[in-house]
Amino acid sequence: MIWSSGWLTEPSSKQDTLLTEPKSMQPPPSRQTCAFGEACSSREGGKEQGPDLCPWCKNICLFDLYKLADDLGPPYTGPVRRLVDAHRNHLERDFIERLNKPWPLPCAIKDPSMRDMPWRRNFNPEDDKPCSHVVHRGQLCQRCYAKAQEQGCEWLVKEFDGDRYGFPCVFEDARLRRPQDLAWRRGPGEDADWEKDPRRGHAPCGRRPRRYQLCQKCYTRMNEMRGFGRFFDETHGILRRQYR
Ligand SMILES: [Zn+2]
Ligand SMILES: [Zn+2]
Ligand SMILES: [Zn+2]
Structure with a gap:
């Protein structure tokens, strides 16, 4: 699978590391x-x-x-x-x-x-x-x-x-934390690595060009697990319509 913008697969927040801004030495144009x-x-x-x-x-x-x-x-x-x-x-x-x-x-x-x-x-x-x-x-x-x-x-x-x-990975999307989202978040329940879990060493999610899509890291982790196609489109990792 080819993603057009490489940076979208990287975590992109610097929120926790902001210090003071450097002062510009150039006069304004x-x-x-x-x-x-x-x-x-x-x-x-x-x-x-x-x-x-x-x-x-x-x-x-x-x-x-x-x-x-x-x-x-x-x-x-x-x-x-x-x-x-x-x-x-x-x-x-x-x-x-x-x-x-x-x-x-x-x-x-x-x-x-x-x-x-x-x-x-x-x-x-x-x-x-x-x-x-x-x-x-x-x-x-x-x-x-x-x-x-x-x-x-x-x-x-x-x-x-x-x-x-871009959009957050479905696992990071605050709108997808309703009771009915437990179904796709837990999947068929056969593989403990299905649901994204930092405690299990899963990498931080990246962002995607489309809403309702798994980030590259989650897609790579999950796409060969049994039952994947029931919840997600197999090629792009997009959450199927009935679960949105
Ligand atoms: Zn001008
Ligand atoms: Zn601007
Ligand atoms: Zn993800």
Whole structure:
């Protein structure tokens, strides 16, 4: 079975390890000028030509930024593409550094592993402020979450659980702790390792792109046990409709 986003299989919470945030030493970029000049979409007529991308444009997805740079034409395209490259490299470095330290993480729109996902390519917060930081990987910052709701984004309803991309494993889903959920949680009762139990050494659950789905770790543990197909779809580990 192939999962498209590897990180979804990893536990993604940093809630327990947050310390203080590092102080940024860079001055905030100017809001008056933008490397895109008149083509900057932050306001009617754009901005005065400047040496860097403005904060509004830094919230735009990379795919669109490269396209905007190409649309400028020579002699602007080359230098502006290099600014977009620098912006992309900065996002990647910042993300990796924060992942490896007990710091809050960048917003999902700044997550390099999400940059080519359709939801990201379709979303522009249309705002002059930078993102704030978040606790969970794949979480939208407050501003982006509010803007996505305001814009009525369909992807927010389909692909996000509140402000977080993806969904919890069925064993971790707080909505699936009703009395009737005991049936699938315990399964046929033939294998003690069926139900996820950290005391039995089961790894922490990851997240999934779909609701009602087992995480990769639970799927791997369970999918060859007898009776699996009665409760879960065998290929994707999705809880059968009658148990939801
Ligand atoms: Zn701009
Ligand atoms: Zn954000
Ligand atoms: Zn799981």
